[in-house]
Amino acid sequence: MAKRVQSVKGTRDLLPPETAVWAAVEAVARRVFGIYGYGEIRTPVLEETELFVRGVGESTDIVGKEMYTFADKKGRSLTLRPENTAPVARAYVEHGMQNLVAPVKLFYIGPQFRYERPQKGRYRQFYQIGAEIIGESGPYSDAELLLMLVSFLRELHFTELVVLLNTVGDKESRFEYAGKLRAYLQPLQEHLSEDSRRRLVTNPLRILDTKDPKEKELLLDAPRLVDCLSDESRRHFEKLCDLLTRFGLRYRLETKLVRGLDYYSDTVFEIVSGNLGAQDAIVGGGRYDGLVASLGGPQRAAIGFAIGEDRLVDLLPDSFRGACLKAPLVAVASVDPVDTAEALSFAEELRRHGVDAIVEFASRSIKSVLDRASRVGCRFVVLIGEDELSSSTVTFKNLSSGEQVRLPRAAAIEHLKETA
Ligand code: HAM
Secondary structure (H helix, E strand, C coil), rough: CCCCCCCCCCCCCCCCCCHHHHHHHHHHHHHHHHCCCCCEECCCCCEEEHHHHCCCCCCCHHHHCEEEECCCCCCCCCECCHHHHHHHHHHHHHHHHHHCCEEEEEEEEEECCCCCCCCCECCCCCEEEEEEEEECCCCHHHHHHHHHHHHHHHCCCCCCCCCEEEEECHHHHHHHHHHHHHHHHHHHHHHHCCCHHHHHHHHHHHHHHHHCCHHHHHHHHHHHHHHCCHHHHHHHHHHHHHHHHCCCCCEECCCCCCCCCCCCCCCEEEEECCCHHCCCEEEEEEECCHHHHHHHCCCEEEEEEEHHHHHHHHHHHHHHHHHHHHCEEEEEEECCCCCHHHHHHHHHHHCCCCEEEEEEHHHHHHHHHHHHHHHCCCCCCECCCCCHHHEEEEEEEEEECEEEEEEEEHHHHHHHHCCC
C-alpha cells in the first residue's frame, strides 16, 4: 500500500457536520456586522513580508518567531498572513479608501497562519472573524465596536463572557511609562526569564502580560501605566468606560493587559474564557491610530478586533450548536423491483418544496434502509414499492414513533413540509 500523505502539523480538516456549525457562526457574523454598516473585505493570504515587519512590529513574537516566510521563485520575501489588520490597512491605502466617507467599516473571515507549538485551541492555520473601523478617533467608535462584538456573541448564545479592557495610552504616554518600567525592573533582572530580559530592552510593556507566577509577583509593585496617561488618552478612556456602563456592557479593567502586536495605542481589550486552558483568549483587539500612516497612508485613527473562530466554535453553547446540526429530514427508498429513479424523482419533488431529503441509491432490504436512515439522523423514511407506485401513494414511516402509514403523495409532501 502506498504511504499516506497526512495534513501538515498544526493544520486540520474541518468536516461535516462541524462545518455546518462554522457556516452558521459566519452567517451570524455577516448579518450582525451588516446591521452595523460593515462591508466584507477579502485580502490575499499572501503578503509581502515587509507589511508585517513594519505593521505588526519586528520585536513581536509574531514577526520574530511565528511567521511562515519564504522566498518565491523570483526571490521576493512573502509571508502567509499571521493576522489581518495590517493587510486591511494596506488595502485601505492601496485602494484610496481615505477618499470614501469616513469612517470605513470592514469585516473579514478567513485563515491566518502562525508557526506556534500546536496544542488545544492553538493551530498553525487558524481562522479569524474580524472587524476594523478606520477613520474615526473618538471613543464612540470604540464603544460601538464593542457593542457590536458583544451583540454578535449574544446571538451565538454566549452570556458569561466579560470584556477585559485597558488603555496603553498614546505614543508619548507609552514612552514615558516604558522608561519607568525599565527603571523598576532593571535591578530585578536576574529574576526575569530570558524572554523578559530581552523585552526589557526591546519592549518592556510586553513583560506585563507574562504568564510566569514569579514574574507576576515582581510586577505587583511596578509603576502603573494609568499613572502616565496624557490628558487626552485619559479622557478617551474615561469616556469609553462611561459609554460601556451606560449601555450595560460588562467589562473588567485589566491594568496589565497589553497586546502582543506593536500597532496598538489607547484602547486595548480581550475576551477570555476559563474553559479554554492555556490558550484562553477568544478575542483580541484595540485601537491602532498610527498603523495606516506607518504603511504610507494618511494619518487615520482606527480600531478593530479579531475573534479566534476555532476557539469560538469550540466554546459554543450547546443551544446554538444543536440548532446548526440538522440531519436530512427524510430518506426516500424504492423497494425492489421498483427502479431507484422513482425514489430519486420523489426526493426531487420534496426538495422543490424545500424539504431536505436523501435517496437510498442501492436496492436494500427495508430493515437496512430504516437502519441506515436512523444512523444519519433522518426522522422519516418514505418507501416506494410496486403498490405505492400504481396508487400514487407512499409508505411513510416515522422513525421515532415507529408509526407507519400509507399516504397519498401530496399528503406526504404536505406533512413533511410542515415538519421541515
Ligand atoms: P491576536 O490577539 O493576535 O490579535 O489574535 C486574535 C485572536 O485570534 C486570539 O484571541 C485567538 O482567539 C486567535 N488566535 C491567535 N493565534 C491563534 C492560534 N495559533 N490558533 C488559534 N487561534 C488563534 C490579532 O490578530 C489582531 N489583528 C486583532 C485586531 C484586529 N486588532 C485590531 N484589529
